[in-house]
Amino acid sequence: DTSRGNSIDMQRGMMQPSIILLKEGTDTSQGKAQLISNINACAAVADIVRTTLGPRGMDKLIHNQGKVVISNDGATIMKNLEIVHPAALTMVDIAKSQDSEAGDGTTSVVVLASEFMKEAKSFVEEGVHPQLIIKAFREAAGLAAKYLKEWAIDISGKSEKEKRDLLIRCAATSLNSKLISHQKDFFAPIVVDAVLSLDEDLSLDMIGVKKIPGGALEDSFLVHGVAFKKTFSYAGFEQQPKKFKNPKICLLNVELELKSEKENAEIRLDDPAEYQSIVDAEWSIIYEKLDKITKTGAQVVLSRLAIGDLGTQYFADRGIFCAGRVADEDLRRVAKACGGAVQTSIHNLVPEVIGACGNFEEQQIGDERYNIFSDCPQGKSTTILLRGGAEQFIAETERSIHDSIMIVRRAVKNARIVPGGGAIEMELSRVLRDHARKIYGKGQLIINSYAKALEIIPRQLSDNAGFDSTDILNRLRQKHAAGGEAGRWYGVDVDTEGICDSYEKFVWEPLVVKLSALGAATEAACLVLSVDETITNPASEQAGAGGPGGPRPGGRGRGGRMALGGMARRR
Numbered sequence: 249d250t251s252r253g254n255s256i257d258m259q260r261g262m263m264q265p266s267i268i269l270l271k272e273g274t275d276t277s278q279g280k281a282q283l284i285s286n287i288n289a290c291a292a293v294a295d296i297v298r299t300t301l302g303p304r305g306m307d308k309l310i311h312n313q314g315k316v317v318i319s320n321d322g323a324t325i326m327k328n329l330e331i332v333h334p335a336a337l338t339m340v341d342i343a344k345s346q347d348s349e350a351g352d353g354t355t356s357v358v359v360l361a362s363e364f365m366k367e368a369k370s371f372v373e374e375g376v377h378p379q380l381i382i383k384a385f386r387e388a389a390g391l392a393a394k395y396l397k398e399w400a401i402d403i404s405g406k407s408e409k410e411k412r413d414l415l416i417r418c419a420a421t422s423l424n425s426k427l428i429s430h431q432k433d434f435f436a437p438i439v440v441d442a443v444l445s446l447d448e449d450l451s452l453d454m455i456g457v458k459k460i461p462g463g464a465l466e467d468s469f470l471v472h473g474v475a476f477k478k479t480f481s482y483a484g485f486e487q488q489p490k491k492f493k494n495p496k497i498c499l500l501n502v503e504l505e506l507k508s509e510k511e512n513a514e515i516r517l518d519d520p521a522e523y524q525s526i527v528d529a530e531w532s533i534i535y536e537k538l539d540k541i542t543k544t545g546a547q548v549v550l551s552r553l554a555i556g557d558l559g560t561q562y563f564a565d566r567g568i569f570c571a572g573r574v575a576d577e578d579l580r581r582v583a584k585a586c587g588g589a590v591q592t593s594i595h596n597l598v599p600e601v602i603g604a605c606g607n608f609e610e611q612q613i614g615d616e617r618y619n620i621f622s623d624c625p626q627g628k629s630t631t632i633l634l635r636g637g638a639e640q641f642i643a644e645t646e647r648s649i650h651d652s653i654m655i656v657r658r659a660v661k662n663a664r665i666v667p668g669g670g671a672i673e674m675e676l677s678r679v680l681r682d683h684a685r686k687i688y689g690k691g692q693l694i695i696n697s698y699a700k701a702l703e704i705i706p707r708q709l710s711d712n713a714g715f716d717s718t719d720i721l722n723r724l725r726q727k728h729a730a731g732g733e734a735g736r737w738y739g740v741d742v743d744t745e746g747i748c749d750s751y752e753k754f755v756w757e758p759l760v761v762k763l764s765a766l767g768a769a770t771e772a773a774c775l776v777l778s779v780d781e782t783i784t785n786p787a788s789e790q791a792g793a794g795g796p797g798g799p800r801p802g803g804r805g806r807g808g809r810m811a812l813g814g815m816a817r818r819r
Contacts, residue, residue: 278781283372286335286776287365293331293339294362297322301355301705303424303742304713307644318640320427321647322354323347334784335776342768349768350761351654352422356705360769363704367697368777376690378777384694385777389770391683392676392702393763396666399675399736400759401751404663414665415440415656417754421668422655424755426648427641431465438470439649442630443656445472450657453577454584456631457649459642462614463635473585473605473624475631476578478617479571484561488569489547490610495569497603497621498546499583499590504572505556506534538562540594548608550574550582552590569608571619581631585624655758664759667750669739670706670724672762677702678728709740723747 299306300320310317310328317328326343339358346357368381403414419439423432442455458475517523538559541549548569549555555563555572563570574582583590588603606623613633632649636642659665666672680699684692706724710717720740724747727735739755741748750756 280372282782283378283777283779284369286779286782287369287372289333289336290339290365290772290776291362293326293329293333293336294358296329297325297355297358298362298708299712300325301359301425302709302712302740303429304709305355305425306712307427316640317643318427319644319647320355320425321644321651322356322358324647326354326358334782335779338772338775342772346764346768350658350758350764352651352757353761353765357765357769357772359704359708360701360765361772363701364698364769364773365776367701368694368773371694371697372777376694378780380690381694382774382777384691385698385770385774387691388680388695388698389766391680392766395676395679396672396759396762396766399672400664400666402664403659411663412440412444414756415444415659418659418665418756418758419652419656421755421757422652423648426651427644428465428648434466435468435649435652438468438632439652440656441470441472442632443653443660445628445630447628450660452653452657454581454629455653456578456581456629457646458618458631458633459646460614460616460618460633460635461637461639461642465634465636465645467635469633471620471622471631471633473620473622473631474578474581474629475618475620475633476575478610478619479573481571482555482557482560484557484564487564488560489567490569492547492569492608494604494606495547495608496545497548497550497582497586497588497605497608498541498544498597499579499588499601499603500541500549500551500594501553501590501592502537502551502594503553504534504537504551504559505554506530506558534558535562537594540597542566542568544597544599544602546602550579552576552579569610581629582621585626585629586621587624587626655761658758658760662758662760665756666759666762667737667739668755668757669741669748669750669753670709671737671739671750671755673702673705674724674728674739675736678725706740709742713740713742713745715740715742715745720747 296308300308300322305320307318307320308325310319310325312328312330317324319325319328323343323346326340329340331337331340339361342357342361343354346354364385368378368385371381372378403411406414416436419436420432423429423435426432428435443450446454456474456476458477515523515526542563546568549563550570551572552574553572555570559572560570579590582588583603586603586605589601591597591601604625605621606625608619608621610617610619612618614635618633634642634645634649636645677699680695680702684695684699687695703721707717707721710720724738724740727738727747729735731738737749737751738747739750741753
């Protein structure tokens with residue numbers, strides 16, 4: 249009968265051997281619940297940096313292992329948070345990628361990605377397959393990129409003066425949301441001049457930023473050349489001249505000091521007089537090096553390795569300035585600016601490898617002394633010397649300057665800009681909503697939600713400035729819907745608590761920043777949505793998990809074993 253047959257089937261099922269797949273202690277979660285958990289984790293990360301967005305954004309103070317960081321830069325905050333949640337680490341990665349690709353927009357990309365996931369969450373809860381959401385999101389991102397490229401304004405066909413003014417506005421927009429926003433008119437020209445003085449490859453290494461505590465921010469200045477802190481010096485250094493006009497510069501990677509013999513060195517001599525010849529040989533070798541350097545006519549000698557007290561006094565007696573243990577980065581920048589080449593030997597010091605500059609001077613700046621090479625003929629390197637009060641404040645100023653430099657570099661390489669202030673996001677939201685009405689199926693709703701998510705940028709800008717974001721967004725929607733071409737560039741005006749034409753107000757951002765942010769945010773959302781199972785095994789991450797006998801076979805599920813084809817055997 250039926251009951252007997254069921255009983256036999258159950259016995260057969262119980263007799264099947266269990267298959268244990270994963271180690272003991274392995275925790276797996278799958279399905280809708282774990283996907284929503286991952287989305288919530290990403291949202292929690294975004295909530296941390298959300299309030300830092302825009303010109304009225306707040307700063308975060310991060311205290312970690314005795315080190316204090318004050319910043320409103322998304323990438324800096326993300327790096328210092330030490331996030332361990334595997335899905336939330338995606339947000340850290342996109343902030344870092346945005347920082348390296350565009351230099352700015354790191355907070356925007358995190359906030360956008362979080363909002364995309366938040367919009368997708370309601371669809372997941374209603375049972376829509378994640379792959380449908382991913383497909384629609386990618387279609388929307390492709391359309392957004394296409395429209396962005398169409399609307400971008402090209403600034404390449406301008407005169408040098410016009411181009412410089414346009415770049416200053418881009419730099420000022422970047423600095424607008426930073427701690428030094430009140431000094432943006434002071435720093436923006438410095439940043440632009442620093443970038444424009446580089447050669448075609450616009451290498452970031454050729455712009456040095458030196459932090460000098462003390463003084464006011466406005467005491468900062470730009471050196472069209474190289475400046476670095478005075479290196480460790482030996483006796484005789486103060487007798488050297490500290491100022492030259494049109495000096496020749498010799499760059500070396502050679503040690504110019506007498507080295508004592510190693511403790512285990514052994515020399516066997518038959519005649520005590522021979523010992524003197526060995527000592528004399530050492531002295532003659534170093535004097536030969538010093539003589540050859542002097543014969544080049546160089547008045548400034550820099551070496552990556554040490555220049556000892558003998559060499560320092562020798563150069564002082566001949567009116568030559570020398571500095572040893574110069575940082576590799578500074579030496580390369582001097583070579584680039586002054587046209588010399590770093591030599592690893594003194595046997596080929598031909599005129600071609602000797603550099604030159606218009607002025608060399610050692611200056612006292614604050615508590616430090618700096619060697620400054622200015623009016624360099626090659627002019628391919630610059631140095632920004634930053635002044636300020638607290639150490640954390642100067643550090644944040646340096647990060648702000650770095651972001652601004654990156655923005656200007658991108659604008660020089662890709663001379664296409666789009667208005668900021670949330671204007672471009674509102675216009676993209678409008679056209680994507682229009683596009684969604686023309687398509688059939690679930691994709692219509694999903695693309696509509698993608699368009700809604702884009703409005704988070706102007707909404708957050710308004711919230712962070714203390715405005716009524718609902719009122720501002722209603723006015724922006726009305727302007728973008730009815731304004732046509734003229735209303736396209738309207739964004740949030742943080743000065744008047746209203747809306748304004750961002751293009752006319754010179755709130756500009758390079759196109760590459762927006763393209764990179766949209767692309768990275770969409771990919772991050774799609775990546776999190778594509779994960780259907782999370783498997784973690786904390787025990788396996790510990791050294792020697794499983795004891796001396798090796799790892800024990802474990803199971804699957806929340807701390808239990810997983811068995812296929814039957815029940816798990818109890819040991």
